[in-house]
Amino acid sequence: MSDPYQDTKGAEPKKQITTRQVPASERMGAGSFIMTIAPWVVASAILMFLPVVFTNNSALTIMNQMSITIIFALAYNMLLGQGGMLSFGHAVYAGVGGFACMHIMNMSDFFASFPLPLLPIFGGLFGMGLAMIVGAFSTRSAGTVFAMISLGVGELIAACSVIIVAFFGGEEGVSGNRTYAQPFFGVEFLQQIEVYYLTAAWVIISAVLMYLWSRTPVGRMANAVRDNPERAEFLGYSARWVRFYSFVASGFFAGVSGALFAINYEILTEENLNTTSSGIILLVTFLGGVGFFFGPIIGAVAFTLLQTVLSLQTELWAFYAGVLFVATVMFFPGGLAGLIMMHVPAFKLGKARLLIVPYLKTFVPGLIGVFGLAALVEMTFHVRHSAQGDNDITVYWTTFDTHSALPWILFGAMALIGLGLVRATAGSLREAWNSANTAGGAA
Numbered sequence: 001m002s003d004p005y006q007d008t009k010g011a012e013p014k015k016q017i018t019t020r021q022v023p024a025s026e027r028m029g030a031g032s033f034i035m036t037i038a039p040w041v042v043a044s045a046i047l048m049f050l051p052v053v054f055t056n057n058s059a060l061t062i063m064n065q066m067s068i069t070i071i072f073a074l075a076y077n078m079l080l081g082q083g084g085m086l087s088f089g090h091a092v093y094a095g096v097g098g099f100a101c102m103h104i105m106n107m108s109d110f111f112a113s114f115p116l117p118l119l120p121i122f123g124g125l126f127g128m129g130l131a132m133i134v135g136a137f138s139t140r141s142a143g144t145v146f147a148m149i150s151l152g153v154g155e156l157i158a159a160c161s162v163i164i165v166a167f168f169g170g171e172e173g174v175s176g177n178r179t180y181a182q183p184f185f186g187v188e189f190l191q192q193i194e195v196y197y198l199t200a201a202w203v204i205i206s207a208v209l210m211y212l213w214s215r216t217p218v219g220r221m222a223n224a225v226r227d228n229p230e231r232a233e234f235l236g237y238s239a240r241w242v243r244f245y246s247f248v249a250s251g252f253f254a255g256v257s258g259a260l261f262a263i264n265y266e267i268l269t270e271e272n273l274n275t276t277s278s279g280i281i282l283l284v285t286f287l288g289g290v291g292f293f294f295g296p297i298i299g300a301v302a303f304t305l306l307q308t309v310l311s312l313q314t315e316l317w318a319f320y321a322g323v324l325f326v327a328t329v330m331f332f333p334g335g336l337a338g339l340i341m342m343h344v345p346a347f348k349l350g351k352a353r354l355l356i357v358p359y360l361k362t363f364v365p366g367l368i369g370v371f372g373l374a375a376l377v378e379m380t381f382h383v384r385h386s387a388q389g390d391n392d393i394t395v396y397w398t399t400f401d402t403h404s405a406l407p408w409i410l411f412g413a414m415a416l417i418g419l420g421l422v423r424a425t426a427g428s429l430r431e432a433w434n435s436a437n438t439a440g441g442a443a
Contacts, residue, residue: 040204040207040208043204043207044204047200047203047204048200050063051063051193051196051197057192060192060193060195060196061192061264062304062305062308062309063196063199063200064192064195064196064199064260064264065264065304065307065308066300066301066304067199067200067202067203067260068199068257068260068261068264069257069281069284069300069303069304070203070207070296070297070300070301071202071203071206071207071253071256071257071260072094072253072254072257072281072284072300073281073284073285073288073296073297073299073300074206074207074210074253074293074296074297075090075094075206075210075250075251075252075253075254075256075257076090076250076254076281076282076284076285076296077285077290077293077295077296078210078213078214078222078246078249078250078253079246079247079250080282080285080286080290081285081290081291081292081293081295081296082214082219082222082223082226082246083142083222083225083226083242083243083246083247084142084225084226084227085139085142085146085150085243085246085247086143086146086147086150086282087146087147087150087278087282088147088150088151088154088275088278088279088282089150089151089152089153089154089155089157089275089278090150090154090250090254090278090281090282091154091272091273091274091275091277091278091281092130092153092154092157092158092273092278093127093130093131093250093251093254093255093258094127094254094255094257094258094261094272094277095157095258095268095272095273095277096126096127096130096157096255096258096273097122097123097124097125097126097127097254097255097256097257097258097259098123098255098258098259098261098262098268098272099167099168099169099174099258099262099268099272100122100123100126100255100259101119101120101122101123101126101258101259101262101263102174102175102176102262102267102268103167103174103176104119104122105119105176105177105178105180105181105262105266106174106176108180111180111181112180112181112182113182114181114182115181115182115184116178116181116182116184116189116198116263117184117198117201117202119181119259119262119263120202120255120256120259120260120263121256122259123255123256123257123258123259123260123262124252124253124255124256124259125252125255126255127251127252127253127254127255127256127258128248128249128251128252128255130251130255131247131248131250131251131252131254132248132251134149134153134247134251135243135244135247135248135251136244137149138150138153138247139240139243139244139247140240141240142225142226142229142243146243151275154273154274154275154278155275157273158270158273158274158275161269161270161273162270168270168273169268169269171269171270172269173267173268173269173270174267174268175266175267176262176266176267177266178195178263178266189263195263195264198260198263199260199263199264202256202260206253206256206257207297209253210249210253210293211293213249214293218242218245218246219246221237221242222242222243222246224237225237225239225242225243258272280303283299283303283321283325284296284299284300284303285299286299286325286328286329286335287299287302287303287324287325287328287335287336288300288302288335288336288337289334289335289336289337289338289339290335291334291335291337291338292334292335292337292338292341294337295334295335295336295337295338298335298336298337298340299335299336302336303321306320306321306324307321314378315381316377316378316381319377320374343355345437346436346437349436349437349438349439351435351436351437352436354432354435354436355432355433355436357432358425358428358429358432358433359429361421361425361428361429362421362422362425362426362429365417365418365419365420365421365422365425366418366419366421366422367418368414368417368418369414369415369416369417369418369419369420369421369422370418371396371414371418372411372412372413372414372415372416372418373415373419375395375396375407375411375414376408376411376412376415378393378395379393379395379402379407379408379411382402383402383403386402391403
């Protein structure tokens with residue numbers, strides 16, 4: 001009996017086309033939904049658990065600052081990462097939202113009947129209103145023109161802080177008191193832990209909304225406009241209006257971060273508006289990685305730790321932050337998030353363990369070399385700026401005389417030997433990396 005799927009010339013049997021039976025749970029997308037909400041559930045659990053570990057007020061203040069920076073960085077990434085708009089003055093939208101909320105705090109009769117957790121909405125609306133005005137003329141084009149307009153607007157509004165004293169309070173700024181608000185289910189926000197949970201709730205809400213925004217047609221088209229605006233126009237989408245909507249949405253969430261800043265610190269000054277604040281948020285976003293949604297979150301955590309923890313140890317923390325930023329731009333354009341995602345193929349191939357030993361051989365000497373260089377920088381700064389007769393410095397919990405030759409020789413040797421070993425082991429690390437990211441071969 002002949003095979004019904006064998007052709008008459010003895011060729012390969014024809015394959016029967018069948019329809020795969022898709023499970024009901026897969027048809028409903030149950031698995032993808034769980035995978036989608038899992039990171040948010042984990043993040044919420046971590047935010048709930050952190051105050052159990054870090055109980056003192058200084059740690060809570062650092063975590064509040066971290067949450068505020070996360071919201072601001074995610075809002076900035078809506079422009080830079082998704083829309084390709086490089087802004088040098090985005091701090092004004094957070095600052096104006098914060099100043100507006102401070103004035104609401106000072107409206108005693110109105111604020112006494114106002115629940116404090118809703119105040120960030122007003123900050124967002126004021127930030128969004130300013131973004132609508134500025135975005136009406138600045139989003140006509142991207143690139144250099146947009147960057148220069150954002151710089152000009154940022155400088156203009158920062159200068160207004162000493163001119164429009166009634167709103168910005170001049171050089172002293174504007175202060176308020178969050179405890180005058182109507183208690184929210186009995187909570188008067190007298191304790192820092194209460195402010196922490198308020199900020200944590202808003203960081204989750206804002207991050208979820210910004211993530212959902214990135215999945216909307218406008219969010220998707222922002223990526224298309226960033227990559228090829230002419231093609232987006234050819235397909236029938238207005239690149240200008242896509243930029244405008246992204247700009248306005250970013251202004252709203254920047255205003256939310258400004259309102260949370262007002263609630264946490266109860267004072268805003270010109271520093272919340274100037275180009276330094278705008279430059280810092282650019283640094284934070286780029287450090288974390290503009291090509292990934294969670295990149296600014298990593299950047300905000302890393303930079304806040306540098307700013308708060310490292311600044312307690314050395315006056316040169318900004319120098320080290322700058323070096324880290326330059327190194328990231330030169331060697332890891334995808335930021336810290338990109339560095340993490342580079343390892344995904346190796347994990348999928350099951351070869352990640354091939355990198356453990358080469359990493360240890362390279363990064364341990366690298367850390368030794370970096371510590372040696374940092375000690376030399378600290379000693380140089382101390383010699384140049386210390387008072388006459390003050391020769392002692394404490395580095396790595398050890399006090400020594402900077403005018404003695406021995407510390408310079410030891411730390412110089414640390415730097416040379418450590419960085420020399422990095423150079424010597426770089427080739428084997430490169431080979432291990434290629435092997436770990438190539439299919440086939442030994443796992």
